Amino acid sequence: MLYNVKREIPNNLTLLANAKINLALQVVGKRQDGYHDLKMVMQTLLLNDTIFMKKIDEPVVTLKTNLSWLPVDNSNLVVKAAQAIRKEFNIKQGVEIHLTKEIPVSAGLGGGSADCAATLIGMRKLFGLYLPNHELRKISINLGSDVPFLLVQGTALVEGKGEIITPLKPHPFIHVLLAKPSFSVSTASVFREYRGPSRVRNIRHLIKYIEKRDLEGISRNFSNDLEYIISSKSYQIREIKNIMRKNGCIGTQMTGSGPTVFGYFRSRVSANYAMQELYQKGVREVILTGTFNRRKHGNK
Ligand code: C5P
Numbered sequence: 001m002l003y004n005v006k007r008e009i010p011n012n013l014t015l016l017a018n019a020k021i022n023l024a025l026q027v028v029g030k031r032q033d034g035y036h037d038l039k040m041v042m043q044t045l046l047l048n049d050t051i052f053m054k055k056i057d058e059p060v061v062t063l064k065t066n067l068s069w070l071p072v073d074n075s076n077l078v079v080k081a082a083q084a085i086r087k088e089f090n091i092k093q094g095v096e097i098h099l100t101k102e103i104p105v106s107a108g109l110g111g112g113s114a115d116c117a118a119t120l121i122g123m124r125k126l127f128g129l130y131l132p133n134h135e136l137r138k139i140s141i142n143l144g145s146d147v148p149f150l151l152v153q154g155t156a157l158v159e160g161k162g163e164i165i166t167p168l169k170p171h172p173f174i175h176v177l178l179a180k181p182s183f184s185v186s187t188a189s190v191f192r193e194y195r196g197p198s199r200v201r202n203i204r205h206l207i208k209y210i211e212k213r214d215l216e217g218i219s220r221n222f223s224n225d226l227e228y229i230i231s232s233k234s235y236q237i238r239e240i241k242n243i244m245r246k247n248g249c250i251g252t253q254m255t256g257s258g259p260t261v262f263g264y265f266r267s268r269v270s271a272n273y274a275m276q277e278l279y280q281k282g283v284r285e286v287i288l289t290g291t292f293n294r295r296k297h298g299n300k
Contacts, residue, residue, distance in 0.1 A: 009128040012054035015121065017114035018153060018292055019047040019103045020146065021176065021255040021262050025224045026200035027191075028159075035145070035161040036191055041206055042146075043171050044153045047178070047289040049115055051078070052098040053122045060094040061086070067101050077116035080143055085123040085131075088139065095126065104285050106184035108256030113146035120151065137163065146256075154293050155210060157203075170293040172213045175265040177244065179278050180285035181236035183259060190257040193229050200225055219251020219264050227254040237261055240283060247274035260285075 024041040031037055056062075061082040063072040074080060082095050097119070103111030120140060124131045133151070140147040145162030155171040158164065200223040209217030231237035237254055244252040244263035248270035252263040265271035271288050278286045 010126065012052065013122055013125060015051045015053070015118040017049040017051055017103075017111075017118035018044045018150070019114060019289075020044050020110040020150060021178075022108070022224060023218065023222055023253075024200060024203045024206050025226060025256065026198050026203060027194055027196060027225045028198070031161065033161075036194070037160060038145075038158070038162065039200075039203055040158040040162075041156070041168070041203060041210070042149050042158050043155050044150070044292045045109075045176055045178075045289045046292045047103055047109070047287060049103050049111060049118075050100040051115060051118050051122060052100075053082075053119070053126055054096045055126055056094045056096050058094050059092055061097065062094070063097045063099060065099040065101060067105070070099075070101065070105065077112045077143060077147075078119045081116045081119040082123055084139055084143065085120065085127075085129070089127065089129055089131075091127055093127075095123070104178075104180045104260065104287075106186070107180045107260040107285075108185075108254065108258045109178070109260055110146045110150055110256065113144045114150045116140070116143050116147050117150035120147075137165075157207065168207060169211050169213075171210055171218070171291050172215055173291055173293070174215055175268050175271050176289050176291060177249070177263045177265055177271045177274055178260055178285075178287045178289065179240045179244070179263075179283050180260040181234060181240065181283065183234065183236075185230065185258050187257040190226050190229055194226065196225075198225050199223070199228070215264065215266070216250055222251050222253040224254055224256075226257050230254060230258040234259070236283075239281065240278065243277050243281065244274050247271075247277060249274065 026039040028037040141163040155168045157166040202221045206221040240261040241252045249263035
């Protein structure tokens with residue numbers, strides 16, 4: 001094992017794990033391994049979970065969270081990430097992890113994957129590992145398709161099953177209102193229902209408007225092949241989008257495999273009006289946040 005001796009190795013640390021939205025999600029085709037080749041434009045948000053990690057002498061990974069119902073065993077991506085690094089580097093010591101969730105769970109916001117990415121970076125730092133970013137990315141793709149992007153953060157074109165990341169010019173700041181309908185979805189089942197052909201045509205245009213920092217152009221070119229599957233089953237997606245539009249959002253769409261809908265608002269006041277109306281209509285998980293563009297992981 002090689003240690004990076006130049007950096008101070010801490011005994012514990014606190015990391016932020018930022019959520020993401022998909023500005024575009026195109027299903028390009030089905031792969032031999034059962035996954036789908038995708039073409040996506042992803043963007044990180046200010047909304048984050050917080051992860052506290054502490055080295056312990058016992059050879060175990062323990063996880064505690066503020067959500068009593070969240071699994072804390074090896075099915076949790078945080079535990080998987082810590083164990084994957086311990087195994088790869090033959091680390092005898094263990095870690096105690098405290099996860100404070102603020103990102104809605106099973107929502108299309110990449111919460112579990114963001115926690116996983118932050119844990120990988122935390123393990124690297126906590127044990128002073130020589131683990132270059134491209135090696136970390138290789139480990140990350142086996143943990144989840146959104147993890148490679150969430151290691152990089154910012155604005156990016158994401159291809160393959162999620163492992164090919166091309167950073168884009170940083171997206172301009174905008175207020176982002178998130179509204180999660182009362183149900184959760186399984187990503188695997190949404191992909192299983194996807195039949196195609198793709199309805200997405202305009203990712204080129206979206207990237208052009210990101211480069212021009214044109215928020216109206218960006219908002220006009222949102223697209224998601226998976227939205228139709230969810231909105232054909234639930235009126236809530238359409239209802240939320242209508243409320244967002246009525247209150248002045250410049251663009252709205254479902255993120256990832258859903259069911260969370262996001263809306264871009266130039267005005268915070270308008271976003272607050274939309275928030276109130278969404279609460280009145282019984283949408284309970286509504287969060288006002290914004291785009292987040294520090295590309296280098298804030299936890300390094
Ligand atoms: O990789 P992750 O665990 O996030 O993916 C969850 C499920 O979503 C996979 O088991 C797969 O069924 C589906 N998926 C896919 N193609 C992708 C990403 C995910 O079919 N590129």
